[in-house]
Amino acid sequence: TAILETRGLDKHFGGLHVTNGVDFSVGDGEVHCLIGPNGAGKSTFFRLLIGEYTPEGGQVLYRGEDITALKPFERVRRGLSVKFQVPGIFPGLTVAHNLEIALQHHLEGASLSSEIRRLLDFLNLKEAAGERAGTLSHGQKQWLEIGMAISLKPRLLLLDEPTAGMSPAETFATGEMVQALNRDGVAILAIEHDMAFVRQIAQRVTVLHVGRIFAQGSTDEIVANEAVAAIYLGETEAPRR
Numbered sequence: 335t336a337i338l339e340t341r342g343l344d345k346h347f348g349g350l351h352v353t354n355g356v357d358f359s360v361g362d363g364e365v366h367c368l369i370g371p372n373g374a375g376k377s378t379f380f381r382l383l384i385g386e387y388t389p390e391g392g393q394v395l396y397r398g399e400d401i402t403a404l405k406p407f408e409r410v411r412r413g414l415s416v417k418f419q420v421p422g423i424f425p426g427l428t429v430a431h432n433l434e435i436a437l438q439h440h441l442e443g444a445s446l447s448s449e450i451r452r453l454l455d456f457l458n459l460k461e462a463a464g465e466r467a468g469t470l471s472h473g474q475k476q477w478l479e480i481g482m483a484i485s486l487k488p489r490l491l492l493l494d495e496p497t498a499g500m501s502p503a504e505t506f507a508t509g510e511m512v513q514a515l516n517r518d519g520v521a522i523l524a525i526e527h528d529m530a531f532v533r534q535i536a537q538r539v540t541v542l543h544v545g546r547i548f549a550q551g552s553t554d555e556i557v558a559n560e561a562v563a564a565i566y567l568g569e570t571e572a573p574r575r
């Protein structure tokens with residue numbers, strides 16, 4: 335069954351049809367990657383899913399419920415959480431304090447401190463717990479943001495280019511975090527450019543191109559698809575920030 339589905343989703347910017355009748359689904363408990371050339375409409379599609387943009391046509395369904403008219407916070411409350419590329423951390427506060435803020439919605443006292451410790455360990459940030467978040471490396475900041483997103487206990491986590499700017503070792507460690515979350519039952523939809531990372535984490539891949547679904551399939555099928563490689567040529571190695 336699908337945890338998330340879109341039906342005929344449409345979004346224009348002026349004369350530009352950026353999301354063009356997209357029918358899409360993420361299976362419950364699935365790791366799904368959304369790939370496609372720069373400008374394909376991936377980030378716009380995410381913003382439609384979380385309610386930051388309103389579509390001109392079509393529907394977004396979450397766990398079978400039509401959420402198209404719901405505000406972003408109402409979607410988050412239902413278990414749809416997102417980590418964007420834009421930093422969402424408090425740079426002047428410590429790593430541990432950032433996590434404390436994110437967790438305080440549903441925890442306090444001893445369970446709050448033990449959950450902070452568990453998250454610091456999970457995020458490879460134990461050594462950095464007392465550092466100000468603004469002094470972290472780029473990769474560590476990304477991990478802290480993932481930590482803040484999963485503090486909300488999502489059933490579906492959306493990640494927009496989670497490995498952008500990361501070293502290969504950091505990228506691999508991020509993949510292990512995604513896999514561990516998935517083992518705990520969290521479905522993940524990630525926009526990605528790094529095909530090694532896609533191979534590491536994805537069960538299914540969707541290729542977006544000029545606002546439409548160009549191809550969809552298992553990771554092996556998509557990686558081996560020459561038509562996909564042709565629209566994607568040069569993109570996977572291009573600078574990503």
Ligand code: ADP
Nearest residue numbers: 347350352370371372373374375376377378379
């Ligand atoms: P991707 O994430 O795949 O690189 P985007 O969704 O960011 O693609 O952009 C898709 C297209 O829509 C691009 O041509 C971009 O310039 C355009 N676009 C994105 N956001 C806006 C906006 N707020 N206003 C006008 N055009 C936009």
Ligand code: MG
Nearest residue numbers: 372373374377
């Ligand atoms: Mg882009």
Ligand code: MG
Nearest residue numbers: 376377378525
């Ligand atoms: Mg984008």
